[in-house]
Amino acid sequence: xxxxxxxxxxxxxxxxxxxxxxxxxxxxxxxxxxxxxxxxxxxxxxxxxxxxxxxxxxxxxxxxxxxxxxxxxxxxxxxxxxxxxxxxxxxxxxxxxxxxxxxxxxxxxxxxxxxxxxxxxxxxxxxxxxxxxxxxxxxxxxxxxxxxxxxxxxxxxxxxxxxxxxxxxxxxxxxxxxxxxxxxxxxxxxxxxxxxxxxxxxxxxxxxxxxxxxxxxxxxxxxxxxxxxxxxxxxxxxxxxxxxxxxxxxxxxxxxxxxxxxxxxxxxxxxxxxxxxxxxxxxxxxxxxxxxxxxxxxxxxxxxxxxxxxxxxxxxxxxxxxxxxxxxxxxxxxxxxxxxxxxxxxxxxxxxxxxxxxxxxxxxxxxxxxxxxxxxxxxxxxxxxxxxxxxxxxxxxxxxxxxxxxxxxxxxxxxxxxxxxxxxxxxxxxxxxxxxxxxxxxxxx
Ligand SMILES: NC(=O)C1=CN([C@@H]2O[C@H](COP(=O)(O)OP(=O)(O)OC[C@H]3O[C@@H](n4cnc5c(N)ncnc54)[C@H](OP(=O)(O)O)[C@@H]3O)[C@@H](O)[C@H]2O)C=CC1
Ligand SMILES: CC(=O)[C@@H](O)[C@H](O)COP(=O)(O)O
Ligand SMILES: [Mn+2]
Numbered sequence: 055x056x057x058x059x060x061x062x063x064x065x066x067x068x069x070x071x072x073x074x075x076x077x078x079x080x081x082x083x084x085x086x087x088x089x090x091x092x093x094x095x096x097x098x099x100x101x102x103x104x105x106x107x108x109x110x111x112x113x114x115x116x117x118x119x120x121x122x123x124x125x126x127x128x129x130x131x132x133x134x135x136x137x138x139x140x141x142x143x144x145x146x147x148x149x150x151x152x153x154x155x156x157x158x159x160x161x162x163x164x165x166x167x168x169x170x171x172x173x174x175x176x177x178x179x180x181x182x183x184x185x186x187x188x189x190x191x192x193x194x195x196x197x198x199x200x201x202x203x204x205x206x207x208x209x210x211x212x213x214x215x216x217x218x219x220x221x222x223x224x225x226x227x228x229x230x231x232x233x234x235x236x237x238x239x240x241x242x243x244x245x246x247x248x249x250x251x252x253x254x255x256x257x258x259x260x261x262x263x264x265x266x267x268x269x270x271x272x273x274x275x276x277x278x279x280x281x282x283x284x285x286x287x288x289x290x291x292x293x294x295x296x297x298x299x300x301x302x303x304x305x306x307x308x309x310x311x312x313x314x315x316x317x318x319x320x321x322x323x324x325x326x327x328x329x330x331x332x333x334x335x336x337x338x339x340x341x342x343x344x345x346x347x348x349x350x351x352x353x354x355x356x357x358x359x360x361x362x363x364x365x366x367x368x369x370x371x372x373x374x375x376x377x378x379x380x381x382x383x384x385x386x387x388x389x390x391x392x393x394x395x396x397x398x399x400x401x402x403x404x405x406x407x408x409x410x411x412x413x414x415x416x417x418x419x420x421x422x423x424x425x426x427x428x429x430x431x432x433x434x435x436x437x438x439x440x441x442x443x444x445x446x447x448x449x450x451x452x453x454x455x456x457x458x459x460x461x462x463x464x465x466x467x468x469x470x471x472x473x474x475x476x477x478x479x480x481x482x483x484x485x486x487x488x489x490x491x492x493x494x495x496x497x498x499x
Pocket of ligand 2: 258259260282283284285286310316319320321325326374
């Protein structure tokens with residue numbers, strides 16, 4: 055019998071069950087951030103009102119699939135609101151199918167197009183059944199909505215920080231996919247969570263795996279965590295052979311279907327660099343306690359090695375709906391749309407060290423983590439700018455790490471930046487990449 059069933063039949067559960075449910079998010083006994091609140095100590099009260107930030111993206115759409123599956127069975131979730139950037143057509147489709155009460159579009163014109171489309175096509179009627187809001191403040195307000203029980207933060211890039219910040223400031227349970235929030239402002243965001251009682255529940259598959267494996271222990275008992283990396287589409291290739299790879303080739307991820315920015319990050323291994331920094335803040339680990347191993351099958355999502363020599367891992371077929379659902383149901387586990395591993399099939403899982411020469415972004419991330427202060431924010435902004443330039447064909451694949459290295463060498467370092475300072479450095483780094491790399495690519499053309 056599972057803990058879940060016991061707790062259902064006896065609302066108070068056994069002493070052991072109650073202790074299990076009292077484990078706070080991300081730091082089973084000694085929290086890295088967030089103070090334990092009564093809300094976290096208890097199983098979620100249904101229906102759980104959900105807000106999805108970045109609903110039109112890959113994680114956003116997977117979250118809606120989790121909610122759809124639930125709507126046909128258990129009705130444990132209720133969709134309160136959606137936020138997106140500019141894709142009004144997808145937002146309109148989502149509104150018709152999922153009937154949120156609020157939609158916030160970052161782009162004001164997109165909000166108007168959405169409203170026009172819904173008025174002409176029928177369905178939820180703007181102003182009566184549906185509130186449509188526009189602009190970055192509307193997105194942040196939705197993230198902090200008083201009726202939101204859980205907020206899935208899945209806007210891509212540093213652009214997601216403002217809404218993540220608003221949700222954390224409002225003391226929410228935040229399912230965090232937007233790793234860049236922690237990369238840019240990990241110290242400030244986790245400090246804010248500690249003060250407001252907010253909880254960051256990892257959605258990123260590796261961090262969800264670590265979080266799940268940690269349930270049996272305590273971060274003070276952890277020797278190290280090992281993040282798995284697929285190795286991306288160019289695993290096994292030399293640096294020289296990567297010089298002329300195209301965006302289309304880099305977008306062909308071997309195991310995951312994701313948005314374009316994170317897919318390029320996977321190809322450069324920058325995604326793993328960002329994830330090392332994310333793990334540092336989620337689990338309050340020293341940089342030396344975070345390792346990376348390449349596991350091309352993406353079934354073992356990460357491992358925790360404890361002091362006694364035991365290693366625990368979390369395994370499942372590669373499908374983001376599982377960590378998303380766990381961030382929505384934690385501390386419970388519910389039936390959902392994900393299948394489990396088929397143990398009747400002969401299979402081989404392999405592990406190998408990452409190639410740090412061909413993929414220098416990994417070590418650039420470690421360098422930024424060790425430097426601390428503004429370094430990770432500068433690195434992240436430079437990466438966002440460089441990935442955009444690569445995707446539009448302006449720079450080559452190997453120019454991405456070159457651009458990041460140049461920004462780390464020259465950025466105006468501040469060891470203890472305020473949030474405003476971090477935004478200044480973010481703008482400086484983007485500008486630096488555009489200035490230097492666009493000028494050099496046009497002069498060499
Ligand atoms: N995809 C995955 O499997 C995984 C993703 N992640 C992380 O989750 C986040 C989202 O990734 P993914 O879903 O792949 O990205 P996508 O590119 O697929 O989606 C990005 C979403 O962000 C929205 N958006 C962009 N800018 C803004 C803005 N300024 N205000 C409001 N919304 C905005 C987009 O809206 P619109 O399209 O309407 O403009 C879209 O809904 C990233 O941080 C990524 O690293 C982590 C682990 C796995
Ligand atoms: C699904 C997920 O969590 C991604 O961050 C994934 O890890 C990307 O794959 P890589 O391991 O190739 O970076
Ligand atoms: Mn990941």
